[in-house]
Amino acid sequence: MDKSISINKLRGKWVIILDEHIIESGEDIQEIIKKAKEKYPTKKFVLAKVPEEGTLIY
Amino acid sequence: MTLSFKYGILPDKFTNDTKKPVIKITLHGRNQMPIDVIALVDSGADVSLIPKGLADYLNLRKGKKEISKGIGGEIGIWNSSINITVRGGHERHLLKNIPIQIAEDDNFPIIIGRSGFFEKFKVTIDEKNKRLNLKRNQEP
Numbered sequence: 001m002d003k004s005i006s007i008n009k010l011r012g013k014w015v016i017i018l019d020e021h022i023i024e025s026g027e028d029i030q031e032i033i034k035k036a037k038e039k040y041p042t043k044k045f046v047l048a049k050v051p052e053e054g055t056l057i058y
Numbered sequence: 059m060t061l062s063f064k065y066g067i068l069p070d071k072f073t074n075d076t077k078k079p080v081i082k083i084t085l086h087g088r089n090q091m092p093i094d095v096i097a098l099v100d101s102g103a104d105v106s107l108i109p110k111g112l113a114d115y116l117n118l119r120k121g122k123k124e125i126s127k128g129i130g131g132e133i134g135i136w137n138s139s140i141n142i143t144v145r146g147g148h149e150r151h152l153l154k155n156i157p158i159q160i161a162e163d164d165n166f167p168i169i170i171g172r173s174g175f176f177e178k179f180k181v182t183i184d185e186k187n188k189r190l191n192l193k194r195n196q197e198p
Contacts, residue, residue, distance in 0.1 A: 033093070
């Protein structure tokens with residue numbers, strides 16, 4: 001997965017960001033963390049949720 | 059000193075979405091490595107919120123399940139607490155036992171609400187410059 005990925009495909013999903021690259025995405029947080037750790041066991045990455053399109057109200 | 063965070067959940071190159079006031083924080087779990095996350099800072103939220111999948115990853119203890127009400131409706135939550143580190147520049151602040159609610163599913167973003175957090179910092183949302191600024195309050 002790299003920076004050319006369409007953001008629209010990630011709407012509502014969780015992503016793992018490493019050095020400004022999205023290295024994993026999905027709906028299952030534990031699964032994408034596990035995959036990211038397997039790929040980059042010594043790196044420190046960031047978890048974030050990509051918002052749905054539109055205004056954010058909770 | 060003031061910690062200043064640029065609005066935006068993802069790096070700029072990914073999206074032109076409306077930028078939101080977020081901070082990068084470290085969440086500390088039990089028996090698990092800490093994890094860095096992007097959290098939305100929401101002055102309208104009484105308590106912070108994290109999704110169940112993340113709480114399970116961090117192995118957080120869950121209290122009794124309850125119903126929490128918000129503008130978006132009702133959700134099932136468990137009450138818990140967590141240690142959070144906020145970093146910026148040369149500053150590092152470890153906040154212990156911050157009350158949180160664990161949302162019953164993973165559809166909610168990570169939200170930093172007022173309880174346990176806004177007492178610790180003077181929080182300024184600088185909408186014009188799209189920055190969120192935190193200044194640590196003096197401990198009593």
